[in-house]
Amino acid sequence: MARQQERARRTRAAIIRSAAVEFGKSGYAAASLNRILEGSRATKGAMYFHFDSKEDLARAVLETAVDRYRTSAERWLARTDLGALDTLHGMIDEIALRLEHDIIVQAEFRLIIEPDFYRDVQSGGGRIVGRATRVLAVRAIDQGQLRADADPDRFTRTVAAALAGQRYLVDIAGGPVDLRARFQEALEVVVEAMATPEWAEKFRADGWRATARLEELGLGL
Template structure:
């Protein structure tokens, strides 16, 4: 029984992964279930055992991506060895890496800009990052990194929108643009507008203390 359950879990994961590749390349409407089956090496019966429709499969991709956003945020918010703004930088750096290399997260970005999934923006990765940014802004005010009059709500909304805009522009312009440096630039512009002089002086002397590493994201599993 345990072996059968593990085989079913692996089959389901393979179908979701193949679907993410297909949705990421073709979008939702043009995505082909046959290509998803070919990529997953699953049978049609296995696919319909796990998913009733293409929409249900797309929502499974979205849910998997949201789980990855949440896992990233929770892990970085738990770092007690870093200051709030360094945690924020590390978290956003990881999300840039995921958007460049994680096909599940890439597919989520492609799906939520399509009419069938507009409502999913309200619960998607951007909202998770925005709430985390707000939490870290509150901590940064308490620890004297952001000014006492800095508004955490505005901070969270603005930085989440800035990152979404940078992601869009990198897709639009292409040409080897580096999403990590674009995310970092957006973060620095927003932070420097609200930072205390003390934090700014330390930052100019030492820079960011936290960066993500691709090999730590577990994308090969």
Template sequence: MARQQERARRTRAAIIRSAAVEFGKSGYAAASLNRILEGSRATKGAMYFHFDSKEDLARAVLETAVERYRASAERWVTRTDLSALDILHGMIDEMALRLEHDIIVQAEYRLIIEPDFYRDVQTGGGRILGRATRMLTVRAIEQGQLRADADPDRFARTLAAALAGQRYMVDLFGGGADLRVRFQEALEVIVEAMATPEWGEKFRKDGWQARARLEDLGLGL
């Protein structure tokens, strides 16, 4: 029984991964179930055992992406060895890494801009990052890194918009742009506008104290 359950889990994961590749490349409407089956090496019966439809499969991809966003955010916000802004930098750096290398997260980004899935923006990875960003902003104010009059909601909204814009611009213009560098630039501009002089002086001397590592992403399904 345990072996059968593991085989079923692996089959389901392979189908989700293949679907993510197809959705990321072709979008939802043009995605082909036959190409998804070919990529997963699963049978049609196995696919319909796990998923009722193409929409059901797309939602499984979205749910898997949300799980990855949540795992990344939780791992960073629970760290106690770094200051709040360094944690925020590390978390955002990891999100850039995921957008560059994680097929599931790439597919989520493609799906939520399509009409069938607009409403999923409200419950997707962006909302998880927004909550974590606000939490870290409050912590940064308490730690004296951001000014006491800094507005956590304004900070989180502005940063989210800046990161989304950077992601869009990298897609639009390409040219070998490094998304991690662009995300860092966006963070620095916003932080420097609200930071205390003490933090600014320390940052100019020490820079960021945390970066994400590709090996920590757990990219295998």
């Protein structure tokens, strides 16, 4: 029984992974179930055992992406060896890495900009990152890194908008662009506008203390 359950889990994961590749490449409407099956090496019967429809499969990809965003946010929020802004930088750097290398997260980004999934933006990965950003903004105020009069909500909205804008600009650029560098640049502009002079002086001397590492992302399904 345990072996059968593990085989079913692996089959489901393979289908989700193949679907993410297809949705990321073709979008939802043009995605081909046949190509998804070919990529997963699963049978049509196996696919319909796990998923009722193409929409059901797309939502499984979205849910898997949300789980990955949640894992990233929770891991960084649990760090006790870093100040709040260094923690925020590490988390955002990890999101950039995922957008560059994680096909599940890449597919989520492609799906939520399509009309069929607009409503999923409200419960997607961006919302998880936004909540974590606000928590860290409050911590940064308490730790004397952001000014006492800084508004956590304003900070969170501005960071989110800056990151989303950079992500879309990368698509428009068409050529190779370092998304991590763009995200870092956007974060620094917002942080420096609200940081205390003491933190800013220390940052100019030391830079960021935390970055993400690709090998820590657990990209295998």
